Every structure is written in structure tokens, then in C-alpha cells.
Amino acid sequence: MLEDLSFVVSRGCLRNCEQENSWTCMNSWLENGKRPLEIDGVEEGARKSSKQSDARERVDSSLLLRDVSMSPADQSGNQRQAGDNSDSDPLIHGIGRDNSISCLIQCSRADYGSIASLNRSFRSLIRSGELYKMRRNNGVIEHWVYISCNLLEWEAFDPNRRRWMRLPMMHSNECFVFSDKESLAVGTELLVFGKDLMSNVLYKYSLLTNTWSSGMKMNAPRYLFGSASLGEIAIVAGGCDNQGNVLSSAQLYNSETGNWVTLPSMHKPRKMCSGVFMDGKFYVIGGVGGSDLKLLTCGEEYNLETGSWTEISNMSPVRSGTVGENEIPATSEAPPLVAVVDNELYAADHARMEVRKYDKERRVWVTVGRLPERAASMNGWGLAFRACGRQLICIGGPRSAGEGFIEVNSWVPSEGPPEWKLLDRKQSASFVYNCAVMGC
Template identity: 40%
Template sequence: MSRLEGSIGFSRRRYGPRSRARDFFEGANESSSNEDVVGSSDSVESQDADYSSFVPSLSDELICQIWARFPSSEYWKLGLLNRWSLDLLKGGELYRIRRDIGVKEPSVFMLASGEAHWWVCDRQFRYWRKLPILPSDPCFAAGDKESLCAGTHLLVSGNQIEGVVIWKYDLVLDRWEIGPPMISPRCLFASANCGDFAFVAGGIGMGTKREVLNSAELYNRESQTWDELPNMNKQRKLCAGCYMDRKFYVIGGQDGEGNNLTCGEFFDADRNEWKLIPDMLKKDVPIATSRSPPLLAVVDNELYFLEASSNQLKVYLKKSNSWKELGKVPVRADHSRGWGIAFKSLGDELLVIGGGPCYSSSSSASTGHGMKIYTCSPDPNAESLQWRILDIGSKPTSHFVLNCAVMVA
């Protein structure tokens, strides 16, 4: 009996390796009628068949190595094969192998206005699946929330009747549960993720004083704990974060007196300290009132900024501490001063989700309604970028994105 067989109580007599291989490559192409997903195992029972006389034998380890290289958006099909496959998926072994061999695949988690469910989509937005209902109280459901990812965890922070809470969605187990609270609960904070870790910094403390914070924390998916980091140089709320050049950056925001901050700063984990970047926004980026936190995304260690008041996309020039314009994005971020727009990195692409009248390649306004999703492969040296609109059919139509987070697993 192999190590995998022993760890999950696998019986080779009933679930031979030949059965698993044959079931997957034939049964995985069968469609599901579940209306909540383009492909789902929610209402389909696993099948235990024996094709041992037809398919050459494969070891458990080899099967796991093969499946680990499949797109994770296809993993729901494993639940259709047999209980061994389902137990393997729920045990997280495939994701551990993916981390070990360096397989990374972005998935987009999104909650749009008027939707009761969160959606998870593959990077092409061809596969959409509703997550289980988040079992919070009405206060949390109706209030503002902030989201971030760490490994296979989606963390959603907000207020319930009894106070601040973090709900954690576990991709491996496909379920929501209460997650560990931050050391200093906060809202309107900056965040960024790196592999199994997520950073948060600044924001407004959720205690009685509601002070603007300069504290920072690190979430560890493996231990499911928060660790305290050194304090930033500045108190910041309505700031934004990103991970670039192996450092956690926090940019913009407002201080405790409500003054707009033009500086940025980054946390150097090797030196365990923060370094200030003066005038990171002042030279090229107008700062509007009542606007969202800066809309940032990093692709190939290049920082891109969607300036909401002009719908202009800019790339950060590190050597000169300045910004270069790359043209307008194809959605109207200025309609709600940057709120309701998702601007994210999606592997080697930029992703923007929004709605309303949009700009064509000739920069003239054209009419559009409902949610629109665009991607592009950015080039810092280009004069403008070519955006590609994705066909989402009859999926959620609200153009206002309440929360969006990208998970890489």
C-alpha cells in the first residue's frame, strides 16, 4: 500500500488506479446541469467503476503529478470520479504538489452589486462558479467589505453586529468559516499578497477611538495566524498596497488629519524596516477628493496605476520616481471616483472590470451597459495598450464591483 493510499484509507480492490485514470479522461468530459456553474459537482454523485482491464496501471503518485498540472478550474470534475478522487481533492494534496513544482494559476473572486453570491472565475472568464453562501449576519452582508487572498484562502473583512470579523473561504474545502482576527482590526487599509502570505497596513482602527493606523501585519495561510510587522513611517487610511521587487508597497491615502499623502513607502523584509518614497504621486498624479484608494496592479514587477478622474493608465518609472501615460482604459472609472472598479494583475496581464459608457480605441465615448471585462498584455515602453474585451454572456450584469481579489494557486 502506498503512502497516499494509507493516508486516506484507500482500497485498491474497489478503486484501482486504472479505474481512476479511465474515469477521469472519459468522465471529465460529461457536462453538468447545475445552473450555478459552468461545470459543477454539487449535485452529481461520484462514480466507482473498474476499467482495470482496459487502461494501463498508473501509480497513485504519478496520477497526482498529472492532475496537479491540470487547470485548477477543472478540479470540480474530480468529485465525479470516485470517493478516492474526492478525498484527494479535499485533502489539499494537489495544491501542495502544485506549490512544490511551481504551477501557478490565477483565479478571480468577485462580488458585484446586487449579488448574494461570490463568484470565482478562471483567468479567461469562461468558467464561472458561485461560491457557497457566506453565512454572515445581515449587517455584514449589507456593509462595506474588503477582500484579499493568501494561498488558497480568500479573506473578507467587515462588520457584523458583534463587531469586526474576517470570513475565510477555503478553496480546498469549498466552504466559509470564521477566520483569525487581525491583531489590530481595521478598515480602509492597504493589502497585497505573495504566495501563501498576505500583507495589510494602515487603515482606520475599529476600536473606540477610530484612529488612523500606521501598523502593519502579515497573514500566514499555513498557520492561519497574523504576525505583527514594524510600523510604517506614516499613518494612512484610504491607501493602496502592492507587492513588487520582493517588497510590500503602500501608496497614497490620507493621514490622521485628513491630508492627502503624496508619498509612498515599502517594507523590506530582509532589513525588517520601512523606507519612505517622497512625492511618489505628487509629480504626475492629481489627487481628487472623495475618491477610492489608488487603483494599482503589478505585472512583471512593473507598477501600473489607473487614475480614476481621467481614466488614464500610467506606469511607474522607478528610476525617475515619475509616471508615464499609456492611454485610457476602456471603462469609466471616473463615474464613481474609482469606486466599483476592479483593476488587478492577472498573471502576465492587466485586468479591469467596470461598466457604463466606455472608450473605444479612438478615445471617443461609446455607450455600454452592464459589466464589462477587459484584459491586456502591458508594455511599459508602449505608447498605448491594446485591450481585449471578454465575452461573459449572461453572467452577472451589474457594472459595480463591490469586491474583487485574485488568488494564485
């Protein structure tokens, strides 16, 4: 098998490891005992045993892992090689390390499980996270969508192959289950923030290990904040502390070091706001603040080079309804549904089912088209609107009497006015509680 792989790579690119009925999850290289991602509706194909089952099959890691049955001596050697990972390791003999890596970083990360099962050096390169760093340095990034429609369950969606994958179940107490939660994908991690009985808690999912763990707490814990990520860093701003005080403080997280750094405070305290990166700067948009907790129409820009905040008027795509008896309280509406593609800011107006674009020069919002017809929500809650590479992703759908579905629709703004493309539809009795996009 390695000889076949070497032949393919020597021609300049690794062959797609996927076949229609034998797609293997990216985390199949995990150590024995670690559960791989479960894949909805995908059979093991050529790898499954002669016994058939009417139930959905799970990818069996024992069929993929080459080191499961290794002797202790072999495992020790594998650990030494994993720790070495020297530049002299050719990875694929005959074409050299540089050519091997050039081919590996061009492969879909959905194939990394298959690749890692062939070669200990590949496995070490992937498990350490080094290959993802090399991908980022070479501008090779794939975006997967992570959503939670059930309180402790998360799924990943690959928009390129239109595959759903179940992550391991989160383990937490009942207080965390029913608390407000925020999510954020940064580097190769998915962070989920919530509240425990007495304090704020943070759980971290690692793409490298396919496991959940307790993450490093913020310097100043909070909830209902705005956040966004850029590569291996993320910024969270505003929100509330455990006493319910609205905050103006902000913090930066580095996923490679696991450290939180306190940043200068914003000009205005705000909660239920949104965050984005645009033109290399971080923006906090909208939210509510002040003693009367009214909607804020301004935004704030944080310059990472100067370490300073600038207030920007009229940056929030506030709801367009008229003031009157039917106006809902500001705290009943979801934070602004905003996303950035190609350094352009877009918003989903859930009330009018419109897509709006921010004119940075005139500082006004302009309607450019419609949202998908079935992008249902409750005052914006239950609707996900995210940037996914060069496309916008809108996730939502109707629910009734315990039955319903969610749709994943995409639109590429560079191709013209909004024409939404249905990527997939999935049965769901609940709406989207949390959503994050991981690019690596």
C-alpha cells in the first residue's frame, strides 16, 4: 500500500483516498481506545466484514490503525519516532521530505486518517499539529462547519464532500447543559463556553485527538460575549460576569500556547454582541448596553498593531421593525447575525429575510438579496449565518410537533447577487443552538 502511495505522490499529488462507500474519518489514526468520529449514513464498504447490519455502520478504528496490534517494543519505537520528527525523515522514500509535505498539505484533511494509518511519520506529523501549521503557512485551508442541535451533541459538516460526522459526546453536569453557551473555533480547537453551578466553564474539543477536555479558563470569565478567530488566535470582548455586570473588557486567546492575554477595554460595555475579523482587525458589532440595556448601533474596531479601540457609528445592522407595541425587548433578540467573506461584512436580517452588506466607505448597510426561504428562526435564535472560506453559510429550517429539519445553504458573494445553493438537509427536532466554523 505504501508503494502505491509513493507512486501516486511521486506524480505530484496524493490521490483522493475517498471512495463512495469507504470514506474514512480524519481521526482514524487515534490511539487504540480513542473513538473516531462517527459518520452518518456511511458504510464501511470494502473494509467491513461479511456480516451485514441494517443499522448505520461506524468506522471501525481497528481496521485502520496499523499500530493497534504492535508489540510494546514497536510502540516504544513509534513514540521515539513521533518525538523525533526530524527534517531528515523523507516521509516517502524516493521523493524526499519537502515533496512529500508539499503533496500532503494539498490533500483534504478528511483523508488524513487514511494517510496516517499508512506511515508512522505521517501519523506523527498529523498528530503533532505540524502539518496543519504547514498548511496555514502555505495558504491551504479547509473550512468545516460545527453545529450543535442537541445540548451536548456536536456534529461536523464538510461542505466540500457534504458529509456529516458526529463528535464524541460532551461530558458535563446539568448546570452546564442548560446554561447559555457560546462557541468559537480557533486553530484546530472548538471551544464551548458555559456556566457551572458556581462559575464559568470552558470545554475544548481537539481535532488532533478527537476528544473533549477542560480548557484553560479566561483571565476574566464571561458569557454572552462577542468573539471571532483568525488563524491560531481569537478575541472575545464584552459580555457579562457572574454577577450580571455588563463588561467592556476583552481578551486574546492563542490556541498554540493555550494562554489568555488581557487586552485594553472597549469604549462601551456591551453584551449579546457579535465579533468578526476584517482587514486584519477585530470588530465588535451591536449588542445591548447602558443602564437601560438598549440596542447599540455602534461598533468598535481593535487594531492588533496599535493595541487600541476605535468606536464606529452605525455599524450594527439593527432590526428594521418600527418602534411600537409589537417591538420586542432588546434582550429577546439574538446577537447580530454577521459574517465576513473576502474582507466584506454581511448580515442576515431575520425579520425581513434579507441579506445586507456593509458599505465601509459610507458606513451604511445595503440590502443585496434574500435569505433562503426556509431559514426559520425565533427572533434570530436558531439561525446560523457564518463565513465558510469564500462562501456564506446559512443554516436553519422549519420545526413543528417534534418533527423538522435543518438545511445548509451556501452562497458565494463573488459570483453575484444571493443565489443560495442547498448543500444538504438533515432531520432535526430542534434548532441550531451553537455554530462555529473551523478553518485549518
